Amino acid sequence: MANMAVKQLQFQQVISLSHPINPRIPLWPGDPPVEFEEVASLEQDGYFLRRFSMGEHSATHMNAPNSFYANGMGIDGYPAEALVRPAVVIDVRGKTLGNPDYEISPQDIHAWEHQHGLIESGSVVLVYTGWQHFWNDPAAFFGQDAQGSHFPGIGEAAISFLLEHRQVAGVGIDTHGVDFGQSSTFAINHAVLAENGIVLECLTHLDRLPATGATLVIGVLALEGGSGSPAAVMAFIP
Known part of the structure; x- marks a missing residue:
């Protein structure tokens, strides 16, 4: 029998990084609404039950490769062990809050590593832009105008560095896209999902993570x- 490495997860706190789902959440333009319908009630049926409908990329969510690649894997293809990952958090609010079109650069990553050390292979890099605080104001969250949406994201040079030189498992962000709002190519999604990596969007409570x-x-x-x-994204804090 092969030797199996024993992995231990020690934690003092668990923090949810997911927004509650309701019909008022910010929705990507053209996406289906969040809808709930009561199908059984305590009064009439003895139990309460609803049905719900929503887009696969709404609320706090994870994208799958087949959302951008015709022969890509579906969300059901990720093995369980791929969904348990160490995380690092890069706080770029100083760059983004005055510039909603900001794209995270390799310089941001180098500055973070200068302070915290090199990003560990297999990590998920979470980017805290501050947009989580606009969640209850969809107009501010998307920054929509005649040119389209305006919210920060990860730049192409940064994702190339993270994938090629740090071998990260994926990325996450508190905006509605790891690609910034003005993107028309979704290059960051393409780059990460080409390797069956992790793309998490609309995260929250990133300010509570180390x-x-x-x-x-x-x-x-x-x-x-x-x-x-x-x-449902949970962060276990040691």
């Missing part, structure tokens, strides 16, 4: 062939 040391446990619905799924 820069290093947290472990993410990502719960997705195993939607067969799904292009993504709403996600």
Whole structure:
């Protein structure tokens, strides 16, 4: 019998990084609304039950490769062990809050590593832009105008560095896209999902996480062939 490495997860606190889901959440333009319908009630049926409908990329969610690649894996293809990952948090609010079109650069990563050390291979890099605080104001969250949406994201040079030189497992962000709002190519999604990596969007409570040391446990619905799924993302804090 092969020797199995024993992995231990020690923590003092668990923080949810997912927004509650309701019909008022910010929705990507053109995406289906969040809808709830009562199908059984305590008064009439003895139990309470609703049905719900929403897009696969709405609320706090994870994207799947087949959302950008015709032969890509669906959300149900991720093995369980791929969804438990060490996390680092890069706080770029100083750059983004005055510039909603800001793209995270390699310089931002180098500055973070100068303070905290090199990003560990297999990590998920979470980017705290401050946009989580606009969640209850969809107009501010998207910054929509005649040119389209305006919110920060990860730049192409930064994602190339993270994938090629740090071998990260994926990225997450508190905006509605790891690609910034003005992107028309979704290059960051393409780059990460080409390797069956992790893309998390619409995260929250990133301000409550340490820069290093947290472990993410990502719960997705195993939607067969799904292009993504709403996600319950838990951060375990040592």
